[in-house]
Amino acid sequence: MLKKIFTPVSLIVLMAGLTGLGMVLYAWRLPPFSSSVEMTDNAYVRGYVTMLSPQVSGYIVDVPVKDYQDVKQGDILARVDDRSYVQKLSQAKATLDGQKASLANSDQKENAARANISSSEASIESAQAALKQAQLASDRQDNLTKSGVGTSSTQEEAHATLEKAKAALLQAKAALEVSNQDLQTIIVNRGSLEAAVASAEASVQLAEIDLGNTVIRAPRDGKVGEVGARLGQYVTAGTQLMAVVPTDVWVIANFKETQLAGMQVGQPVSISVDAMQRREIRGHVERFSPAAGSEFSVIKPDNATGNFVKIAQRIGVRVAIDPGQDMTSELSPGMSVVVRVDKSKAPEAVHSVSN
Incomplete structure (x- = not known):
């Protein structure tokens, strides 16, 4: 009788069912796969990307910088005919x-x-x-x-x-x-x-x-993006000429609201960088967004409709990168990263908070 029940086909179906159940439990972090480590790949490196524009009108007479060039604060980036x-x-x-x-x-x-x-x-x-x-x-x-x-x-x-x-x-x-x-x-x-x-x-x-204002200077140390200013170009106030990207960077990780329970400011964070062969750098939770990302969108969702499907919202978490790591100099705003926060770890004392 048992031989008839546990046929090869039934065993394959049973194994497939158990495997599917296990994958569902793992995906939803349910027992026995529950973990104190919360992970998201909806995370990106952010920085102060400053778009530079003239405050006066005139013809560009000098552009002494090139694309992606390192600049210091006060360096001349462009000149308008004065x-x-x-x-x-x-x-x-x-x-x-x-x-x-x-x-x-x-x-x-x-x-x-x-x-x-x-x-x-x-x-x-x-x-x-x-x-x-x-x-x-x-x-x-x-x-x-x-x-x-x-x-x-x-x-x-x-x-x-x-x-x-x-x-x-x-x-x-x-x-x-x-x-x-x-x-x-x-x-x-x-x-x-x-x-x-x-x-x-x-x-x-x-x-x-x-x-x-006819002399456009770098507002702080950093790198120049693509230079859009050209010799002889007529510019007006507000014309975008180029961008300056300082070295200060941080990470914005968008966690599901169901992942935030127990997450605290100061907890250590592991950041895996896609562009660096997934090498990891250290950081810590700096602060949480005051609202879900949908609240900052131009067109806010209206859930007061006849058909409704509950969707877990994303909450932005700002992660500060710990100093003293060599790889941090290679980070650029816009890079994709994977962030892991161990909620079982006690928050560490944060001595400095970036802007």
Whole structure:
């Protein structure tokens, strides 16, 4: 009876079924194949790829770098024709000199106005003294006339002199008021002249910035990507010329949400690099994405539909590469890697965190 049940065909079918079940259990990390090591091949090397563009318009007159060349911070990568910007700077400086001259002239006018005020004050003192003298002479003639000694014509002449002295005093006071108003006008206009000087200084600074922007320099150490700038090419603000890729790199590993339980910042990570014959480098978990990758997509999925299939979402995990490894210098942004995190390991103290 057993011979009929365990025929060669049934044994093959049974073995195939057990093999399939084992593969399913292994794929889903179910007992007896459960493991504390979580792995994903949805991982890539990332870095600061900086696209360089001019801030001014003009023709490219020099491109001293080549594709994939090493550069240092401050190295010249390209030059834009600066002749018009040199002239604009000269024009702005000439305008500034003119505004400063107008301000200096205002200072001179203020000094003259203050001198006029002093002169008007002296004229008032002189008019007051003349008025006092005319008043005494008029009073004396009035007394002489009352006593019959003086004549009417002399008395009238003294009265006229007194009136002239009063008018001269009023005129001197009016002249003082005019001088004060002239001074206030100069002081008020001073504000507009100072503002004009400040505006001219800002124009000079802007012209200097534009002139400086005709030279495009490397923002930091790294390698140049493909150079898109060409001699004689007319570029405008925002035209992409080339990219600079610094040596700082890290790994973004996209784990399924079902793999994150027990994963912590600081846990050691093994990184297998496809481009290096799958050699491994060390790293550690640095931080986790605040949301699933689908939340950052332009068109977000809408699961409120009649047909729904639950799909495990991916959560980005940033992995910092431990220093002191020779192979890290060969890593380039965009490389594919395989990341393994042993969740059974205790998190290590992280002394430095990359940006």
